[in-house]
Amino acid sequence: LPVPHPSEALAGGRLTVDLDAIAANWRTLSENLRDGTECGATVKANAYGTGLAETAERLSQEGCRTFFVALPEEALHLRETLPDATIYVLDGLFPGTAETYAAANLRPVLNSVPEIEEWSAYCRTANTALPAAIHIDTGMNRLGLLPEMFAQVMADNYLTGPFTPCLLVSHLACGATPDHPLNRIQLDTFRAATADFPDIPKSLANSAGVFLGPDYHFDIARPGISLFGGKALDPGANPMSPVVCVEARILMVRDVAESKTIGYGGVETATRTMRLAIVAAGYADGFMRRAGSSDKRPGGFGWLDGHRLPIVGRISMDMMALDVTDVPETVARHGVFVELLGPNVAASDLAIYAETIDYEYLTGLGRRFHRRYGPLDTPEGRS
Structure with a gap:
């Protein structure tokens, strides 16, 4: 929950956040995407310190409809601000919380077979095909299913039949370095893994991915640091406005x-x-x-x-x-x-x-x- 901040007269410092600059950065990112790619917004960690409710509301006013957070608690706070937004929880489905996700219309990014099993079981019991994303690990070696396991899961109707896979996600490990060979490896791996599912939207591009070019854009981008004036790519100038x-x-x-x-x-x-x-x-x-x-x-x-x-x-x-x-x-x-x-x-x-x-x-x-x-x-x- 937000903590009260001291008055200016009593504080050792002041922090000014320019919400219009955040909105302008979102427009810049949107304009850098290929036609047909939606620009979402990653607003985890209290919108990178700028204030979750204030920033999300301003981005919504600007036209952003899809938001990504890390934790379910963040998602619940965001839902209070944006009752109609699409909200994904990147850290996945926490054990025993499927009912809470469903009640708040939150979409977990399912990162493992146990998470998929639990979401599927809940949907089967509730007799409702609720949406969820599935994370494919294409080279980060952090969260997500390896491509071989993803293929097995998608072929198992008992696992995926009860819910609606609404987004296929992966995450770039070296996007800040445009010439790094892992970028192309991850792109090719993601394309190959998802080729049999043309009707399910896909997302690979974080802030850096937006600037790597249209091959990385797919259906929805989820920029974070660039929204808040940060430098997405190591080389070159930063095109984003300070916020x-x-x-x-x-x-x-x-x-x-x-x-x-x-x-x-x-x-x-x-x-x-x-x-x-x-x-x-x-x-x-x-x-x-x-x-x-x-x-x-x-x-x-x-x-x-x-x-x-x-x-x-x-x-x-x-x-x-x-x-x-x-x-x-x-x-x-x-x-x-x-x-x-x-x-x-x-x-x-x-x-x-x-x-x-x-x-x-x-x-x-x-x-x-x-x-x-x-x-x-x-x-x-x-x-």
Whole structure:
């Protein structure tokens, strides 16, 4: 369930989500799909940190009709917001929950023979051919049926006859790397496995798959990270609009003499007299400790009034230090908000310093921030 967020005056930072930018990204993705391919939306993990109810409602207004979540609990919350949407549960059918799925009109993505057996048994008992997707593992080696087992299951009318297979799904393991040979292997495997079922819709493309070209699009795409401004493909520019801006309050501006160390562990030493802005955000707010800096390696950065502000020293639980030596004192001052992620600080850029991916940044943000919805047009430096 959503937790209340503090007022702006009482929060160390604020998180702005631009729902119109999410809708614009969905339109961009839709326009990149071949004719006849539906653009769904993957809104798991609280819509990648942007707010499940708010984001799903805006996407529905834009024309999205099919949504994918990970967990049944997420699906139930989503159903409260969108009573008529098609909702798939990617993590499958949890034991003993078929009646709950059916009552809420949720579609499990059946990932194993035991799940198929349980859904089939429930449908047989209820005398209702309820819809469900079936997941084929084409090379991820995570969830799903291997192609040989999928063929056996589909040939067994006792297993599949009582319900309606409404979608055949697989998932790309290396889609972010367009030239990776596994992409073509998975595509060919998926085509071969599903060739005998031309009337059942199919889905292979996640965000990366949308940009791999029409061969990967099939009947429905299910983008996630790209909706939220993330970078789907490793090479090239990111065509998506940013949708989130995180700003943290400057708690103090202080001078540090040359040769003094900064922060826990004394891992970074001032090479000149420095001015540091101590801001109210740390790893408890999703800003990963690995993105801190030391004498041996640079770290991430913030942004204020056209100035790039390098992180200095380790990121601690509740705060971090930013170098504002070259920023006018009238700009970097107590109470001013500094951008830590947003139009000038991409999550994919921060992820490089933290040795992770932008997914982890987006889904981990905002537990203590004041949350608001609107355009990302906050004037820089406004206190």
